[in-house]
Amino acid sequence: MLKQKIAVLGPGSWGSALAQVLAENGHEVTIWGNNPAQIDEINTYHTNRHYLPNIKLPNTIIGEKDLAKAVKDADAVLFVVPTKAMRSVAHEFAKVCENTPYIIHASKGLEQGSHKRISEILYEEIPQAKRKEIVVLSGPSHAEEVAVHDITTITAASVDEQAAKYVQQLFTNEYFRIYTNTDVIGVETGAALKNIIAIGAGAIHGLGFGDDAKAAIMTRGLAEISRLGVAMGANPLTFIGLSGVGDLIVTCTSVHSRNWRAGNLLGQGKQLDEILENMGMIVEGVATTKAAMELAEQLNVEMPITHTIYRVLYEGKDIRQAAKEIMLRDSKVENEFTM
Template sequence: MDNKQIITVLGAGSWGTALSMVLADNDHEVRIWSHKQAQVDEINDLHVNSHYLPGKQLPKELTAFSDLKAALENTDAILFVIPTKAIRQVSADIVPFIHGKPVIIHASKGLEQGTHKRISEILIEEIPEEKRNGVVALSGPSHAEEVAVKDLTTITSACHQTESAEYVQSIFMNDYFRVYTNQDIVGVELGGALKNIIAVGAGALVGLGYGDNAKAALMTRGLAEITRLGVSFGADPLTFLGLSGVGDLIVTCTSIHSRNWRAGKMLGEGKSLDEIVENMGMIIEGLSTTKAAYELAVQKNVELPITTAIYEVLYNNADVKEVITELMNRVGKNEIE
């Protein structure tokens, strides 16, 4: 491939903007799309994204668009970094403007409500095969706030087609952003989505005043649940010991940068779900993913006690402390079960 690529980033939130900054640092032509004209103007005129990455100066080479057709002209790759609930609609919207066969990438983490589908499955359904060259998931332990200041980060580029995964690796890799490839896109996507549920639980423990022992227990048993559900879909269990599994779980369950952790903490402090959503002002993927994962577990008869407990708190108004007591008093089991 030519060194310099044209890359269209759909979504100008914190993560979309941070990834755009990495690509611009690597001398690619980066176009970031937002449906908010005021945000587009701010990025183009002031080179900042004040709501999502306050205080960060954006590269002047980064150009923002509100017009999808213009943003997609002659693009080599399309990177989706939008909430899961918007993926299907935006995928359908861009099809008339795709010319050639760009690589389709997504860096979103969630499961579609109702269908329970992974994001790559939605993209494959909505974007015809003749208009795409591979569908790649970009996932791993990464906070936008840290990537934006060039903190050291390692993530995974996953695709059944090795060539497409390696293409994404090549456009992102630099001295502060390292990318590994993986062919297990099922495991990578499920790890990225399901860890948000456990992060809500980890935040709730902190909000309730529990310490590190409780947090370590939750993360370890949470990883067992994620692996159980992932393997039931054909994922490689080893994927969950990698960056998009345990790596992402650690960073999301231990950091104030995590919206899911912050949401859980507020839950533990006694705030209502409506208060939490209003206070955050950004999408909290773990809330909707909990519902999807719970429904999948019932459908596939996979035991997910932590996910079920968090579902009961979020959707059936169960008391957090009572739910934790019930988890601790479950029948004793072998750890490897």
């Protein structure tokens, strides 16, 4: 693939790791952020120690504080900002963009209030005259592992298959492999909702339960994700792929997962406000739990695990009692899709 100019919006751990992949693939990479000290560190020391300790970024990555300069003449713009900031950043991008780049996003969540997926926000905020097609980049991946070249496989999803293939070619190398998919709804809902289940999986660990309980919450959590996703229009097969069960496994089993770590601390008796204050990074699953509960009620989809986690996070429910109550619900048939 010919050298491309890529603007990465969001110099967190994942944005920095993806910028590293692109730079190592020979592309011209600019990374934009609104923290001047962080951008200065990237330019001066080629590090981003708060998010990726002990990682030396390629010195070809240029940090930029001015959004208009960052996206000028870009062939593709990669959004890797928290869900709550996505609309405002996309709006500002649309005001300064002077060409029609591909739009890629690698964030995972649902917008509060509207319950919209991230690609829907981008479609609303970026006029068609200022972009090519939108592509979602998602799957089982931790920035900390990608940054040290651990083998990783994820999905590029778009309603435009050629756009997905473009992103596939941008990123693929000997340690980072991309598969394409056209089910944007499924990929985005799997990416967002697995963070809820990861909080529950962490809580199971924090409470001292073993592998049986972990397997139970992951498996039944996947059933909930699939039910809501299909109600939203997703292909059910997507949820047995990389952005479904793959992402769920990695997020529910790894200490790299902020959502798992938050749940683990909840299970140990820590207070949510204290956990979020000390985490240092966004725990997307907390806000997504609220959005998913509201969406499930709207679509009449039963999600008992999500509902239980919602009660713990937002209603102060005792977490051990919540675990007991979910086990004592009415008995069900396993493969009854609407249960």
